[in-house]
Amino acid sequence: MTQWKRPLAGIVLAVAQLCGLGGAKATDISGAGATFPYPIYAKWAEAYRAKTGIGLNYQSIGSGGGIAQIKAKTVTFGASDKPLAPNELDPAGLTQFPTVIGGVVPVVNISGLKPGEMVLDGKTLADIFLGKVTKWNDPEIKKLNPSMNLPGQAIAIVHRSDGSGTSFIFTNYLSKKSADWAKQVGAATSVEWPTGIGAKGNEGVAGNVGQTGGSIGYVEYAYAKQNHLNYVRMINKDGAPVTPTAAAFQAAAASADWAHAKDFYVILTDQSGHDAWPIAGATFILVYKKPSDPGATREALKFFKWAYENGSPLAESLDYVPLPGTTIQEIQKSWHDNIEAPAVP
Amino acid sequence: MAETAAIATTTPPTPGSRLRDFRHTEAGFRIVALGASVLVVAIFAGILVSLAAGAWPAVSRFAFGFLTSTAWNPVTEHFGALPAIYGTLVTSALAMLVAVPVGIGIAIFLTELCPRALRRPVGIATELLAGIPSIIYGIWGAFIFAPFFQQYIQPKIIDALSGFPVFSDLFAGPPYGIGIFTASLVLSIMILPFISAVTRDVFETVPPMLKEAAYGLGCTTWEVTWNVVLPYARSGIVGGAMLALGRALGETMAVTFVIGNAHKIASSLFAPGTTISAAIANEFTEAEGDIYRSAMMETGLILFLITFVVLAAAQLMIRRLEAQSGGRTQ
Numbered sequence: 001m002t003q004w005k006r007p008l009a010g011i012v013l014a015v016a017q018l019c020g021l022g023g024a025k026a027t028d029i030s031g032a033g034a035t036f037p038y039p040i041y042a043k044w045a046e047a048y049r050a051k052t053g054i055g056l057n058y059q060s061i062g063s064g065g066g067i068a069q070i071k072a073k074t075v076t077f078g079a080s081d082k083p084l085a086p087n088e089l090d091p092a093g094l095t096q097f098p099t100v101i102g103g104v105v106p107v108v109n110i111s112g113l114k115p116g117e118m119v120l121d122g123k124t125l126a127d128i129f130l131g132k133v134t135k136w137n138d139p140e141i142k143k144l145n146p147s148m149n150l151p152g153q154a155i156a157i158v159h160r161s162d163g164s165g166t167s168f169i170f171t172n173y174l175s176k177k178s179a180d181w182a183k184q185v186g187a188a189t190s191v192e193w194p195t196g197i198g199a200k201g202n203e204g205v206a207g208n209v210g211q212t213g214g215s216i217g218y219v220e221y222a223y224a225k226q227n228h229l230n231y232v233r234m235i236n237k238d239g240a241p242v243t244p245t246a247a248a249f250q251a252a253a254a255s256a257d258w259a260h261a262k263d264f265y266v267i268l269t270d271q272s273g274h275d276a277w278p279i280a281g282a283t284f285i286l287v288y289k290k291p292s293d294p295g296a297t298r299e300a301l302k303f304f305k306w307a308y309e310n311g312s313p314l315a316e317s318l319d320y321v322p323l324p325g326t327t328i329q330e331i332q333k334s335w336h337d338n339i340e341a342p343a344v345p
Numbered sequence: 346m347a348e349t350a351a352i353a354t355t356t357p358p359t360p361g362s363r364l365r366d367f368r369h370t371e372a373g374f375r376i377v378a379l380g381a382s383v384l385v386v387a388i389f390a391g392i393l394v395s396l397a398a399g400a401w402p403a404v405s406r407f408a409f410g411f412l413t414s415t416a417w418n419p420v421t422e423h424f425g426a427l428p429a430i431y432g433t434l435v436t437s438a439l440a441m442l443v444a445v446p447v448g449i450g451i452a453i454f455l456t457e458l459c460p461r462a463l464r465r466p467v468g469i470a471t472e473l474l475a476g477i478p479s480i481i482y483g484i485w486g487a488f489i490f491a492p493f494f495q496q497y498i499q500p501k502i503i504d505a506l507s508g509f510p511v512f513s514d515l516f517a518g519p520p521y522g523i524g525i526f527t528a529s530l531v532l533s534i535m536i537l538p539f540i541s542a543v544t545r546d547v548f549e550t551v552p553p554m555l556k557e558a559a560y561g562l563g564c565t566t567w568e569v570t571w572n573v574v575l576p577y578a579r580s581g582i583v584g585g586a587m588l589a590l591g592r593a594l595g596e597t598m599a600v601t602f603v604i605g606n607a608h609k610i611a612s613s614l615f616a617p618g619t620t621i622s623a624a625i626a627n628e629f630t631e632a633e634g635d636i637y638r639s640a641m642m643e644t645g646l647i648l649f650l651i652t653f654v655v656l657a658a659a660q661l662m663i664r665r666l667e668a669q670s671g672g673r674t675q
Binding site for chain 1 (some may be wrong): 387391416417418419420487488491492495505519521522523524602605606608617619626627628630631632633634637
């Protein structure tokens, strides 16, 4: 029996050592959360490491996971596609700030239709997704597209089956434009869809829309752009039809009243402004106001400060939309006002 | 065995040390074997306990209503597992309905009818189906099979059955291509090799004397298969079918691709639905809120129990069949 004990003790020791070494290095920034901003965080981290030698250990486990991890204090920052309401942030001692803007674009599959040819408004979009408007030649759609020859085809609805910030922005917009939607469905990262089929991820929605005649779905802007999907133009709050472009998302962010929003709790849907795309939203970072490791939080804030100052070209190369300069100033002011860490950048 | 032989040849052949070596190997062997079985039981208990603990908030909040409610509303936090349970059971049942006869047919062909030269290639081809990762079935189902089915087959089925009372409801439009029915078909292809491989192996254990005696009495191939081979292999076939059913109940990725992921119970088999494992795979990562997560855990617990009950029932059935056939070991 003693023969067995010695190798066993060796193994236990080895495992213990591995665990000690396997933990994040003291200099690395640790974060977890949303999958949507993961590509740009990874790209920023790569450039930041090349410059400063400090790496980022970001686990893209989903917004829900990110919120849970920051509450459990296993990471320095959490990331969420959906901003937390002040009444949820305060009890946890958290604060939040946006990093980049994303947008949601409705895409359709109607034979003979060119991208951007169809125009919809929020009310009609809500009625389609509620299952009230069931055919493409419905008077409600015809009214917005008088010159188009619309088929009498049934509308097949495709939505996300996984919880997603994209769904949150989309349902938030529909809730603002349709009282029925707000009452029956509401806004969340996943909702009880009244009708349609669910597909996993942007690629799943795009795939299903692509192969189902008469279908409509919604995808992340970068995805729609890179795959040249058949997007719909939307009529915004000012009554103007808008094409989804980076400039239209930035217009939505610029018209938002960040300065007066507590904890940047602003959802960029249905913003006023002639050029503003109505279905936009920012992705957020969550940190503690009184971090247990102020040094680590300071390093994380330094990383995001660097990203705000130098990361815009990288963000644009991946079709993310950088925040407007005024918003970045507001964010840095909020760091100073709210976060108790030595020498907040 | 090889190890003991090696020790025996390398150590000096004094009888005392050899005996001690044997004793040590024996003790070590016992500990390793015992440890392995204890580990399995511990993992089983650990999974069950952690699932139950995770599911507890949902269990205490929704109680029995969780099993009967069709709501799945993350906004108001009302959850019910009935659509997912329904989808799980219906897709598995339909898949079995297709795969069991076809699987047994393949096995009969391979053991009784197939020319010798074809036996190996056909057998290997069916077994290779088992080796294809489920994600491949999912992609094939979603991007090749579903569009084809939607365009050429589904509209014809809907039209052809529209006059008949029950069938017109079961196969009602609109043709999405994906849905409960497509998921069942893809599942049936996935579980086919399990059934055919196990069944073929069991058929091969049927003593040739029995078959030859039956042929000698003038039986046709059909009569030999029906009266000799099938009764002899009954319990083995049930075992293979249950293995397949276990896989069908828990299959995740392929189903997620082709089922439509809607928490709804529709009368039509062409309508989108969901299964427990597909719902968990889709929603768990972004499930915000403790009740939502807990409800997902509870569906997992329910799937665990369903699988457990199915396997236990299979064991009982096999035992009863064996008792009926006079205590034969096969």
